Amino acid sequence: MDRKEIQKQRMMTYFINAAKEIIKEEGVKGVTARKVGEKAGYSYATLYNYFKDIKALLAYCAFDFLEDCHRYMIGFKDDNKDSMQQLIEYACAYFRYFAENPGLFYLVFTEDIGDIYKTLGKDKKRPSVGLLLEDTLVRCARDGYISENKVDLVGELIASSLHGKLVFFIGGRSLMRPDEMIKLIETDIKFLMEK
16 A cells, blocks of 8 residues: 555544544434544545545444444354354344444444445445354354355344344334343344254
């Protein structure tokens, strides 16, 4: 990477980090070019040298938050657990991450920010959290919990279940406490893994 590209990446990071702070403090609606520029220490107009618009900046933030979630999930890796127990740990960690950060869930999954990966120029890239789920499911298939031809389907069902539970929990439409939701996630995964 040449010097100019390094400088560009550095400037983009300043704006992304500033926007992420605002999102955590005020939610997505609090993100304006003026606030981001001020927090980053630059003129708000400078932001547009690096991002087409606020939606593009939010797409970068969404990707970063997904990577933050992945790092959080990896913290629950335990080589002493079998593949199904590890899958349950990761799924529960994913739920906790977004349940504790509802604004991030809204940004990543409900906010109109366009196609994150096209904005980032990574058309075929999948989020690390998805790859982690897939890798763990492949291990589950190797360990005999599910057949290899069902890895994708079970992955889709787990993702749909997690996101559905998060929508109900974050939206206040579930009377369940977080620990009850976690138990339900565990039950769902065990059911999906039954032969």
